[in-house]
Amino acid sequence: MTIVTKLNRNDRHLWDQYVSACAKTTPYHRFAWGQAIEKSYGFEAIYVGAFYYDNLVGVMPLIRMGVPLRQKSLISLPYCDGAGAIADNQEALDALIAFANNDIAKDTQEPVELRNADTTTVDPDTLADGQKVRMLLSLAATPDEQMANFKSKLRSQIRKAEKNGLTSKVIEYNDTDDFAKHVDEFYAVFAGNMHSLGSPVHSKAWFMAVLSGYANNAYMVLVYKDETVVGGGIVLLNNNTASMPWASTNAQYNRLAPNMLLYWTVLSEAITKGAQVFDFGRSTLNEGTYNFKKQWGSQPASLNWARYENGNLVEVVDLGKSTARELLETIWQKLPLWLVNYVGPKVRKFVSL
Structure with a gap:
């Protein structure tokens, strides 16, 4: 029983x-x-x-x-x-x-x-346009094998970032001022990007709580142009899976392809740590972020969110954007950065997505 x-x-x-x-x-x-x-x-x-x-x-x-x-x-x-x-x-x-x-x-x-x-990927032709999915990539045994698996265009985009003078660093959690400084650097890029997208940003305390709680089951990657952090991501590990719930780059440097070096460094480190699957996170089928993640070789897996009321299944949760949310995003983008960075975490805590 x-x-x-x-x-x-x-x-x-x-x-x-x-x-x-x-x-x-x-x-x-x-x-x-x-x-x-x-x-x-x-x-x-x-x-x-x-x-x-x-x-x-x-x-x-x-x-x-x-x-x-x-x-x-x-x-x-x-x-x-x-x-x-x-x-x-x-x-x-x-x-x-x-x-x-x-x-x-x-x-x-x-x-x-x-x-x-779902943990099993599906043929995208069986899914409806606009459906929300998570994008999963089966990783190779070594970083060299993974690089060899990529199409030549993708490999050249990664090399472009390196030729443009970008470098990357993998940062493990530790309870030091240096680590806190790296979180500050990531947060500055992330908060700026969330503002441009019209989305309230999580508090810095949230990221510190996640990283300290996961400890050796998490790592951070930062991308640099000289001494300036121009991109970053946070990765969480469990079993044979690595997931990156947060990643951002500074749009002023996007011409240098920091996103390509960021994701390659993240994937390479995930393989080194023994991950066999990489979760790129949620995307809308056949839209922008979906196509970016697809080029790395990832495939969609369904998200089946369900809601119960009084013990009864009442609906499958719609993950699409509402008109009201789109309006709020437009307004948020027009507010000054200092204001949204102050107000954002107070709002973000109540946004469950």
């Missing part, structure tokens, strides 16, 4: 041991993601485990979040593409989902949102 119960901080090792061994999990399932949300944004993290006798056979991390004075939601998980309930068998999976709806949300009647993400 499957027993479902809440776990706590004392169970972190057990939780991460399961997550790191399960092929269906993502880096966001790790205990550190929920802890980073609690630490930086103050939302409650709930860790639910399914046991068969004494063996952990499934997990479901949840975050209780919402705008003040409005009903909260239970989300697995905010700020990422894929999480949800993961289990060894259907019985345990059903038990986890039932526990969220019938036990945790029973008294509050909070909706439950599960951001399920």
Whole structure:
């Protein structure tokens, strides 16, 4: 018989041991993601485990979040593409989902949102235009083999960045002022790019909480033009998968192709660390970022986000943009950078995407 119960901080090792061994999990399932949300944004993290006798056979991390004075939601998980309930068998999976709806949300009647993400790629011709997908690349055994797998045009674009005088550096987490300085450098580029896209930026404390929580299961890559940081990305590791949830370049230097060197360095380091799959993150089928990621050889995998109300599946969540959101993005782009960097994190914490 499957027993479902809440776990706590004392169970972190057990939780991460399961997550790191399960092929269906993502880096966001790790205990550190929920802890980073609690630490930086103050939302409650709930860790639910399914046991068969004494063996952990499934997990479901949840975050209780919402705008003040409005009903909260239970989300697995905010700020990422894929999480949800993961289990060894259907019985345990059903038990986890039932526990969220019938036990945790029973008294509050909070909706439950599960951001399920497939780990198997599909033929893009079977998908509808505009569908949201995650882009997955099967990695070669060595960086040299991976480079050889690329088309000649892609290899020349990577070499172009190097010929333009760009360099890159892999930065491992450590509790020093130097590491904090590197986070500052990444954040300056990232915040500027988010402003140009019309999107509120995460707080710097959020990135520090993620990096310190993941520790040796994360790394950062910075791209330089001389002494100036012109691009950067943060990578999270779990099992055989590396994911890069955040990456940005300074648009003033895009003619030098910093994005190409950034992604190549990230992929090379992921292979060195033993990753077999690289997750480029969410894209819209056949649109700009999709085509950029596709050129590296990645293939789409479906995102199947579902919403439950009062225990009933009411809809598959639409990941498309709304007209209101597009209007807000346009307004945000016109605000001064100093203002959006101050206000942005206070808004961003309530945006679950």
